[in-house]
Amino acid sequence: MKKIAITGGKGGAGKSTCAILFARELIKKGKQVLLCDCDVECPNGYLLLGQKLKKPVEKIYAEFPTLNKTKCAKCGLCVKTCRSNAVFQGQGQYPVFIKNLCSNCGACWIVCPNKAIEPKKEEIGQIFINPVKKNFWLLTGQANPGLEETGPVVTQTKKIALDFAKKKKIDFVLFDTAPGTHCPVISALMGCDSAYAITEPTPMGAYDLNLILDLCRKLKVPTKIILNQSDLGDKRKIAKIAKKYKIKIEKEIPYSKKLVKAYSKGKLLNFELD
Ligand code: SF4
Ligand code: SF4
Numbered sequence: 001m002k003k004i005a006i007t008g009g010k011g012g013a014g015k016s017t018c019a020i021l022f023a024r025e026l027i028k029k030g031k032q033v034l035l036c037d038c039d040v041e042c043p044n045g046y047l048l049l050g051q052k053l054k055k056p057v058e059k060i061y062a063e064f065p066t067l068n069k070t071k072c073a074k075c076g077l078c079v080k081t082c083r084s085n086a087v088f089q090g091q092g093q094y095p096v097f098i099k100n101l102c103s104n105c106g107a108c109w110i111v112c113p114n115k116a117i118e119p120k121k122e123e124i125g126q127i128f129i130n131p132v133k134k135n136f137w138l139l140t141g142q143a144n145p146g147l148e149e150t151g152p153v154v155t156q157t158k159k160i161a162l163d164f165a166k167k168k169k170i171d172f173v174l175f176d177t178a179p180g181t182h183c184p185v186i187s188a189l190m191g192c193d194s195a196y197a198i199t200e201p202t203p204m205g206a207y208d209l210n211l212i213l214d215l216c217r218k219l220k221v222p223t224k225i226i227l228n229q230s231d232l233g234d235k236r237k238i239a240k241i242a243k244k245y246k247i248k249i250e251k252e253i254p255y256s257k258k259l260v261k262a263y264s265k266g267k268l269l270n271f272e273l274d
Contacts, residue, residue, distance in 0.1 A: 001165055001166070005192040006174055006175065006198065007197055009179060010199060010205050014200070018226055021268065026171070032136075033170065034139060034174070036174065036175050037139070038157055038176060039178040045138055045176055049266060050265075051130045052130075055128075057129050060124050060125040060152075064099055064120055065109055065119060069094055071114045072095070072114060073114055076089055077112065078117060083107070085098075086102040103152065125157070127160050137164070137168070141157025151187045154187035158187070161173060180208075186219070189221055195221045195222070196223070196225070197213060197216065198226050200229045201227060201232065205233075213245045225238070225248065227252045
């Protein structure tokens, strides 16, 4: 089973479009394909495939700290330990846990000398599975609205996707990541065999490409570049970055009105690239 990430620092550069077009090529060759939408704050793969998210097949839970004041000595160790700045303590006060910043690492309840912090399980997201074709499935991870720290949702989404892929004897799992280079993107890239960085020939495209290639290099994920809307801007900056990282521009996709129409109508799976 090959695990391939479709990523790229910049939002709107065409990651999801390329992920579906890539899936389509593999399906045509008779491969079993699972597309895993890891853009859990704003998954859109189902819209581009003309699907609906119906009943979740699984719920994702995480543990959050709760304070037992009767045991707390206000020592402040939990505040010093939390690397997400999710614990606040006013002078002489009990610590306060800021749920939206918490990454559920568990460090605070491990270090607390009085066992005053108790983990409480809460739902943070949901998983949906759409059987799109005989040999093609879409698995969507969706974080609950308002959740700030979505890395754990991505980690769980990937785990469930890989279990599903093993059961179905999938040949290729494509992980469509969120834009950026933050925790949810790192969670999606970790453990992938390779990645495609989707970009466009604009100054922002070049800037974000540099960041994502640097991240992929640090994570030791071999990466190739796909240049979308390749005829709409100045490719020289992209070529320069590709040269810097000694990475190939695998494919250039010129702007296509037909492709934009297929995108907007949720018909990407049947689209033929010229
Ligand atoms: S580490 Fe434990 S005892 Fe110390 S302030 Fe935090 S909760 Fe209270
Ligand atoms: S679980 Fe981790 S991130 Fe959350 S408050 Fe405790 S130390 Fe901070």
